[in-house]
Amino acid sequence: MGAAVDHVTPMGMSGGSAEGNDKSEGQRFSCKSKLTALVVDNGGVCRAIQTALLRSYGVETEAVETGEAAVELIASGATFSLIIIEMLLPFMNGPGTAKQIRAMGAQSKILGITAFFDRRDRQEFLAAGADDFIEKPLSPEIVIPIIRELDN
Numbered sequence: 001m002g003a004a005v006d007h008v009t010p011m012g013m014s015g016g017s018a019e020g021n022d023k024s025e026g027q028r029f030s031c032k033s034k035l036t037a038l039v040v041d042n043g044g045v046c047r048a049i050q051t052a053l054l055r056s057y058g059v060e061t062e063a064v065e066t067g068e069a070a071v072e073l074i075a076s077g078a079t080f081s082l083i084i085i086e087m088l089l090p091f092m093n094g095p096g097t098a099k100q101i102r103a104m105g106a107q108s109k110i111l112g113i114t115a116f117f118d119r120r121d122r123q124e125f126l127a128a129g130a131d132d133f134i135e136k137p138l139s140p141e142i143v144i145p146i147i148r149e150l151d152n
Helices: 044-056 067-075 094-103 119-127 140-151
Strands: 036-040 060-064 082-086 109-114 132-135
Touching: 036 044, 036 067, 044 060, 044 082, 044 140, 060 067, 067 082, 067 094, 082 094, 082 140, 094 109, 094 119, 109 119, 109 140, 119 132
Parallel strands: 036 060, 036 082, 082 109, 109 132
Antiparallel strands: none
């Protein structure tokens, strides 16, 4: 069974840099290098919002619903600068997904994410190979420093 990959096109966004009425730093920021991201989240709305946010800063982004689909993508040779993984996924949870991706040699920055932050979940994600663990929602304040780090 092939990996189901969402190709979300954010309404009103044409890639490149984020634009709008808000002229804050976050709205003007755009990455310089070709960065890629994978969003792994079984919540359709969350997946679409995270994908749209990353794309608004010029990050080429793919999205999948399950850990198994993410592992399949990596196993097929896909590489990503950043992988964002939801804690609570069906069948293979977020830390299990991160652990398998790391075991395949992926050097991506891995960010664990959840709606309900718990220290034990954070420890489990970090032990599985994630670089950081945060509480939703994903925001420009979180995304921009990560993109800048990867963009250097």
